[in-house]
Structure formats: structure tokens, C-alpha cells
Amino acid sequence: MLEVDNLTCIRDDRVLFSELNFTVNRGDIVQIEGPNGAGKTSLLRLLAGLSSAEHGEVRWQGERLQRQRERWHRNLLFLGHQPGVKSIMSPLENLTFYHAEYDDEQRFAALEAVDLLGFEEVAVAQLSAGQQRRVALARLWLSQAPVWILDEPLTAIDVNGVEKLMALFVRHAQQGGMVILTTHQPLPAAVWPLRKISLTAGERI
Numbered sequence: 001m002l003e004v005d006n007l008t009c010i011r012d013d014r015v016l017f018s019e020l021n022f023t024v025n026r027g028d029i030v031q032i033e034g035p036n037g038a039g040k041t042s043l044l045r046l047l048a049g050l051s052s053a054e055h056g057e058v059r060w061q062g063e064r065l066q067r068q069r070e071r072w073h074r075n076l077l078f079l080g081h082q083p084g085v086k087s088i089m090s091p092l093e094n095l096t097f098y099h100a101e102y103d104d105e106q107r108f109a110a111l112e113a114v115d116l117l118g119f120e121e122v123a124v125a126q127l128s129a130g131q132q133r134r135v136a137l138a139r140l141w142l143s144q145a146p147v148w149i150l151d152e153p154l155t156a157i158d159v160n161g162v163e164k165l166m167a168l169f170v171r172h173a174q175q176g177g178m179v180i181l182t183t184h185q186p187l188p189a190a191v192w193p194l195r196k197i198s199l200t201a202g203e204r205i
């Protein structure tokens, strides 16, 4: 269980959100929504333990993230706003770098799942924006982490890719995982039960 307890986030003299409370349980798919600049990325970074809030705390299994960094990182897969892959490496090399525990057969299966077969040896820098995003997303097919925190994973992904990702999110949730994501596009109705947490534009202090 991931608990957000009275979280207040101030950035650049602006209160992005204050006294935010919610809980994410196993089996939950949660969409953080709000206009540009509302604080969605800031919230995801707090949830991932990558930054600190002005007030409040985030707890995993009852304990503050900061008190259990190693355990938390074993339980988390965080994919940030940028593709977050190494551009001089190929897709296959990236998966080897991030997931050395798997063999090539499993890595090829992950690349097949994101329709990158045929591109596995091409430098990421030479791939299209959507293909670069898919290299990062291939990690989801290899991840054993129960908690997925994904910042705009659907950006630059085509309709077919979005459908496959949605199916993967649902399967992950059905297997007891949790998915927390931001996206500006409406999610297909098939993603159920989808919880939404809305952030509104912040106020100046």
C-alpha cells in the first residue's frame, strides 16, 4: 500500500497542491490528471521518492520512503517524462543495461511486445520519438516491480501501442501490481477500474 499523507508541494513560490491525501492499493490503476503546470510530474517525483515535499509524507507499507530507499527502489519502476534511455546504445543494449538479470530471449520478447523487432541493434538516437519511448516502455514487460509510476507513458505512442499498454496495465493490476500514471489523452474505457486524482492549477504565495 502506498499512502500519500497531507502532502503539500510548493515550487517557485507557487503552491502546486496542498494537504493531498490518497492511498494506492494493489490492483489499482490511478491516473493523475490536471492542466499543464498543475504539478503532475512534481507529484509523481514525490511518489517515487525523487524529491521532497514541503509538508506531509509518502509511505510504502507503512514506512516513509526516505527510511527504506533500497527496499522502495526494489519495488518501484519509475519511467519519467523523457524517454529515459541511453541514446548511444541500441534498444537491446539498453535492456541489457537496465535488466541484466534477463537473457536475450526475454529481452527480444520485450522488444517484440513493443514492436521494435528489426530495430534491436539500431542506436536509439536514430529511432523516431515514438520508438524511443517504446524502448523505455519495453522495460515494463521485464519488470518484476509491483509499483509502476509512469509520467506520460502514452506520449508519441500510436493507437495500437496504447491498446497494448492498456492491456499490460490491466494485467499488472490483476496480478496485484499498481500503476500510477499521467496522461493528457483520455484512456480507453477498457481500463477499469480506473481511479482519477485531479490536480488544479496552483496558487501564488
Ligand SMILES: Nc1ncnc2c1ncn2[C@@H]1O[C@H](COP(=O)(O)OP(=O)(O)OP(=O)(O)O)[C@@H](O)[C@H]1O
Pocket: 011, 012, 016, 034, 035, 036, 037, 038, 039, 040, 041, 042, 043
Ligand atoms: N524544481 C523546480 N523548480 C522550480 N519550479 C518547478 C520545479 N519543478 C516544477 N516546477 C514548476 O512547477 C509547476 C508544475 O510543474 P509540473 O512539471 O509538475 O507540472 P505538470 O502538471 O506535470 O505539467 P505538464 O502537464 O505540462 O507536464 C510548473 O510551473 C513548473 O515550472
